[in-house]
Amino acid sequence: MDISAIIVLGGIGALAAVILYIAAQKFKVYEDPRIDEVESVLPAANCGGCGFPGCRGFADACVKADSLESLNCPVGAAEVMTKVAGILGLEAVAADPLIAVVRCNGTCENRAQVNNYDGATSCAIAAALYGGETNCSYGCLGLGDCVVSCSFDAIFVNPETGIPEVDEDKCTACGACVRACPKLLIELRKKGPKSRRIFVSCMNKDKGGPAKKACAVACIGCGKCEKVCEFEAITIENNLAYIDYTRCRLCRKCVEVCPTNAIHELNFPPRKIKEAVAEAAK
């Protein structure tokens, strides 16, 4: 009795093994082993910043591509891309490191609150309801959709200003916050040499008068920066200046002429104040 049970079960097992083996051979899908190799050097953040669904999707795209020109892992940047290039025997293409920049400076001081929002804590919901707690309907709502979207804990709302700030060391430029902001305030810009950047910290497309009334540091579209720029980096459209970071040479002339201080400079050494210099000369 025992023997026959073992024989029957053993037989079924052996038969199943043969069927499974044949099926495995017949329906085998060849997968390039290099995909696994490339994936192993990627950061495994699965943030989607590269434009592919997760790190494996990106690895797959890298292996299939003929050159790495348009492929870049924003999290790993040059270091990881060199490794990927090494595995695939391709040439690494160095991409400029980017960083998220919040283009609104409508702090509690600069922008007067005119109403009180008591709805759900979500920028997307507030933006669908109305223009916001101030008279500027283009500015930051301060409810932190960008903070929730960040997988790297790199953006936080400063409780004093009510405006999000980016932690330069943590930001990987994956672009999640750019997609999360319903007001399209966040932009990925070139990190710049020594992290030095110049940008227009305003998205208000209203005419000068209403813009300035709503916020003390709004871009009023006066065009002074456009005139002073020697590199044609600044364009004005819909009463709003925009600095093209691929052309900007960080000369800081636009920052000086801006009548509303809407243009921001980051990480520059302190400017020598003209009066101080003149006094020292005396």
Next chain:
Amino acid sequence: MKTFKLGGIHPSENKFSAKQAIKTAPIPAQAVIMLGQCLGAPSTPLVAKGDEVKVGTLLAKPSGFVSTSVHASVSGKVLKIEDVVDASGYKRAAIVIDVAGDEWEPSIDRSPAIVKEITATKEEIIAKVAEFGIVGLGGATFPTHIKLTPPPGKIAEVLLINAVECEPYLTSDHQLMLEKGEEILVGVRLLMKAIGVSKAIIGIENNKPDAIELLSRIAQQYSEIEICPLKVQYPQGGEKQLIDATIGRQVPSGTLPIEVGAVVQNVGTAFAVYEAVQKNKPLFERIITVTGKSVKKPANLLARIGTPLSELIDFCGGLPDDTGKVIGGGPMMGKALTTLSVPMTKGSSGLLIMPSLEAERGKMNNCIRCAKCVSVCPMGLEPFLLMSLSEQEIADWATAEQQHIMDCVECGSCSYTCPSNRPLLDYIRLGKNKVGGIIRSRK
């Protein structure tokens, strides 16, 4: 007593302005007429700065299929065309008119006589409704002439008139029925002729017994019009709920009422259609309820489109000191306004001034899975699930679509009933936006 079968709530009615005779609001010194006054695309302006206009002059023409004409509500000179903050909370284009006198276009019949005889043909009625910019006056402001032309292959069997006024506080439709009953029924017959149906049912909730009695008496002349008293329940004024309540048919998910042979129009729209077809009067004024617990003189006002809402409040005794929120529309589906300079539009059915104590939202707590939101949902949805599917960290639009998020009529019964004060509808509306975008991008 008939009512709809699924879900529903009965909030306290608070009809402070009930049976207040319609008063004519003063004409403003400056009228601000929004270009976007219907559900569809904003209209294209036909006038320029400095043009003289009369009451009823065409100011803007439709700019697409779902769009409507906009007429001057005052006489005077066009001051400017600029962006002003409207009820949406964003700046939108509007025509600003400096008022001088009150001169009407001569084509408008201003005599008080009621014209009962219908001489216009089906096509003429629809053309006039389109020409005079009639939109659904219940609040959704969908252009009426489009509703009057059923899509090919669909046959309308019955016209339903929404005289339910299920929103608490609002009384404008009620008062309109009491004062303009004869005209409304002529309007209903005009609508029937335009759609080509031989039966109309007017649904009225039984908290308005005087209106039911009056309209029933007038309707005795017309065998084809039936008055249907309904049990008080919110949101009975929703198209799909009204169809269920009056004729017992359910509109399948994702389709329009015409699928079950019904066309629904608001009672205010019926009156506007009467005025347009029989009196050549464009839609430039409407009845608006100004109400609230602390308002000195709650009233039903006949006000011109483009009147700043602050002037209507002043006319009703001024803004109370304890004001917390001013809501455009009713308390359930209306929207809080950010500024009182917002002008009146075709969709302004009410203006509710809430004391700060009532206006405050309760503190949000965790969902306790009591399923009250599920039991009150008139569309048979699961609001708690749809909310969590729309939350940012765990959003899942594909599942939300499978769970029929697009069927939500945004009545707010779920948020009203939630014991944990969860902003269910806020999140569902966000989800509807996203899923709607995904569905449109597929086409």
